[in-house]
Amino acid sequence: FWEYGPELTRPFRALKLWMSLQVFGADAFAAAIERGFELAEIAERVVRNRSDWRVSSRASMGVVTFRYQPANMSDAEADRSNRAAARALTDSGYAAVLTTRLRGRIVMRMCTLNPRTTNADIAETIARLDALIRAD
16 A cells, blocks of 8 residues: 555555554554444443333444334334434434334444443433434
8 A cells, every 4th residue: 555645546545544553553443442332232221221112133343223112002103203213313413323124123223333422422312212202
């Protein structure tokens, strides 16, 4: 990559990584990644402690999926509600929680790899989702 730079036609993509490693070090990258994994586990615990919420897939590699579905709510209605709440939260600008299909159902997907995210941010994100979905 040393042959490619701003004056040539190909971008020097490795420069960003190389500079980051020089400034922060590999240990800082490892700690940031580990923190992201820990935040997903925290999100899983927060979801498990809320009524009518279910973890769809356990926290793994900084990602956790979950779903709101009270006993009296049909799968189709829960799919619609989960999709709408995730979209509303993302549109609000507070956090980006997306949806995906897992085992035929719509679930919310939280990726917690921003090292500046706090435990309180995770709890507030799920609290906002809960408020949005219950108001629907």
